[in-house]
Amino acid sequence: MIYRTLKLDVHDEVATLTLNRPEKRNAISPEMMEDLQAALSAVESGAARVVIVTGAGKDFCAGMDLAGLKSVATAAKQSEISASSGAGDPSPNREDARRVAAMFRRIYEFPKPLIAAVNGHAVAGGCGIAMLCDFTFAAPAAKFGFTEVRVGFMPALIAPFVLREVGEKRARDLLLSGRIFGAEEAREIGLVREIVPPERLFERALEAAGKCLALSPTALQYTKRLIADFSRAQLDHEIDLGIASSARIRSTEDFKEGLSAFLEKRKPKWTGR
Numbered sequence: 001m002i003y004r005t006l007k008l009d010v011h012d013e014v015a016t017l018t019l020n021r022p023e024k025r026n027a028i029s030p031e032m033m034e035d036l037q038a039a040l041s042a043v044e045s046g047a048a049r050v051v052i053v054t055g056a057g058k059d060f061c062a063g064m065d066l067a068g069l070k071s072v073a074t075a076a077k078q079s080e081i082s083a084s085s086g087a088g089d090p091s092p093n094r095e096d097a098r099r100v101a102a103m104f105r106r107i108y109e110f111p112k113p114l115i116a117a118v119n120g121h122a123v124a125g126g127c128g129i130a131m132l133c134d135f136t137f138a139a140p141a142a143k144f145g146f147t148e149v150r151v152g153f154m155p156a157l158i159a160p161f162v163l164r165e166v167g168e169k170r171a172r173d174l175l176l177s178g179r180i181f182g183a184e185e186a187r188e189i190g191l192v193r194e195i196v197p198p199e200r201l202f203e204r205a206l207e208a209a210g211k212c213l214a215l216s217p218t219a220l221q222y223t224k225r226l227i228a229d230f231s232r233a234q235l236d237h238e239i240d241l242g243i244a245s246s247a248r249i250r251s252t253e254d255f256k257e258g259l260s261a262f263l264e265k266r267k268p269k270w271t272g273r
Helices: 030-045 066-084 092-109 125-132 159-166 168-177 183-188 198-213 217-230 232-249 253-263
Strands: 006-011 014-019 050-055 114-118 135-138 143-145
Touching (some): 014 198, 050 198, 092 217, 092 232, 125 143, 135 183, 135 198, 159 168, 217 232
Parallel strands (some): 014 050
């Protein structure tokens, strides 16, 4: 299969999935979400037993493509106008939120081990992808952060997973501040397993993959499924809440202003609406 926004290579039962939009800092577009789902399905049904996830160029992933988010918000507004006249679907924002949630859930529940090799910035949704992998290695210069609130958005769809990873108090700090933090802090709070010199990052990920290959694939799959099953019912509820919240904030004035300000490279003027 030809992928538009990523590369998938398989060698010796190890798949390497490289997010491949370096000119956009590997930002997550609708096309990337489709490609990622398709690539993971191909790996799940194929011979590879472990997956390494990394980014092309200097960054791992800069989060959602904000130009794409603005396009969805514009389409949602047009649909609302059409719906008021008796035609059209008023929920593009909700459907887009569902796609994002499905991507995170797919990574979280993927039955084969996932290893992130974070080569640069991993922020917002990109931080979510790195965090949701089973083993996360990072270069010393890697940066992390859930930065959505800085552009009038909210980390609604990754929040349930962040709380599980770091606990509520730390999650409040990360999600409400929108701050960028380094690889050392990410390791201290458990988002990163190990900091590795950049020239050895991929090699270290391969070493971890090799250790997984020495184990029973059936045992690994059953263990991953059990971990996911522990919180499945509660996570279903939390993700539904996140989808509704994500759709709702996309119709606010602050969201529209935050996206416009970011794309226009200016300071936002918040109205609180």
